[in-house]
Amino acid sequence: MTTAVNTGGLTLDGVGKRFGRGTAAVTVLDDVAFDVPEGEFVAVVGPSGSGKTTLLNTVAGFVDPDVGQILVNGTPVTGPGPSRCVVFQEYAIFPWLTVRRNIEFGMRLRARRRPAAERRRIADRYLDLMGLTAFADALPKTLSGGMRQRVALARAYAVDPEILLMDEPFAALDAQTRETMQEALLEINQKERRTVLFVTHQVEEAIFLADRVVVMSARPARVQEIVPVPWRGPRHHELKTTPEFIELRRRIEAMLRGGHPTPEGQTA
Numbered sequence: 417m418t419t420a421v422n423t424g425g426l427t428l429d430g431v432g433k434r435f436g437r438g439t440a441a442v443t444v445l446d447d448v449a450f451d452v453p454e455g456e457f458v459a460v461v462g463p464s465g466s467g468k469t470t471l472l473n474t475v476a477g478f479v480d481p482d483v484g485q486i487l488v489n490g491t492p493v494t495g496p497g498p499s500r501c502v503v504f505q506e507y508a509i510f511p512w513l514t515v516r517r518n519i520e521f522g523m524r525l526r527a528r529r530r531p532a533a534e535r536r537r538i539a540d541r542y543l544d545l546m547g548l549t550a551f552a553d554a555l556p557k558t559l560s561g562g563m564r565q566r567v568a569l570a571r572a573y574a575v576d577p578e579i580l581l582m583d584e585p586f587a588a589l590d591a592q593t594r595e596t597m598q599e600a601l602l603e604i605n606q607k608e609r610r611t612v613l614f615v616t617h618q619v620e621e622a623i624f625l626a627d628r629v630v631v632m633s634a635r636p637a638r639v640q641e642i643v644p645v646p647w648r649g650p651r652h653h654e655l656k657t658t659p660e661f662i663e664l665r666r667r668i669e670a671m672l673r674g675g676h677p678t679p680e681g682q683t684a
């Protein structure tokens with residue numbers, strides 16, 4: 417089966433956002449600018465409360481920036497739309513629908529609606545890719561947290577938006593499940609390359625998943641640095657324990673603390 421896959425580039429251009437008015441006003445995003453070229457996986461890392469969700473929400477179209485603009489394939493974002501699909505931290509799947517129905521549901525809402533038989537075929541494919549085939553007729557309440565996030569990921573890929581947005585999708589999972597899910601995400605994205613913007617406060621997760629890591633400052637969130645991740649090809653968990661990985665992690669963690677990179681072996 418050949419399925420046309422949507423991808424697209426994302427541009428954030430001088431995005432700023434304040435909440436509240438007068439003396440109570442808080443600047444959350446300050447002149448945030450970076451690109452996510454088509455097919456690239458970019459992770460945004462920043463401390464909790466720094467504005468990552470707000471940033472993602474502006475791209476999703478849930479929050480209007482005060483200044484700047486966001487472009488998807490060169491077209492300005494003016495609100496939520498089918499070019500972007502969000503995977504949230506909470507399991508945003510319908511408890512009354514089976515796994516299969518949850519995956520098919522997203523496709524039914526699309527502007528480019530597909531015939532039922534094709535939706536079924538696409539659902540089969542993503543059930544398989546996410547290891548959910550045996551659970552196709554199960555209800556979400558019978559599944560573990562990790563399995564529910566597999567459903568949310570399968571649904572997002574099946575919807576086939578230009579840009580996938582992920583807001584700490586694995587943050588509520590235990591450490592071991594989180595690792596398994598990171599590998600599952602890398603695997604599906606290897607087979608079905610998409611443009612992904614993934615936000616997390618975990619540096620290790622950001623480096624492990626991404627082609628580039630956008631390091632944000634504490635609030636108001638500004639781009640401190642954009643760090644390329646040097647590994648190409650399939651990644652496995654052993655990568656996290658290599659000296660190169662640990663050194664890169666240490667460098668980014670030092671940036672987040674507002675410190676400076678330290679020489680090998682020294683703590684910041």
Ligand SMILES: Nc1ncnc2c1ncn2[C@@H]1O[C@H](COP(=O)(O)OP(=O)(O)O)[C@@H](O)[C@H]1O
Pocket residue numbers: 435436444462463464465466467468469470471635
């Ligand atoms: N709708 C809102 N109204 C007022 N303040 C908000 C709103 N949304 C977020 N904030 C504030 O913006 C800051 C950044 O929040 P958020 O984007 O959720 O950060 P993160 O996802 O990095 O933890 C927080 O201080 C939060 O309280």
Ligand SMILES: [Mg+2]
Pocket residue numbers: 468469470583584
């Ligand atoms: Mg958040």
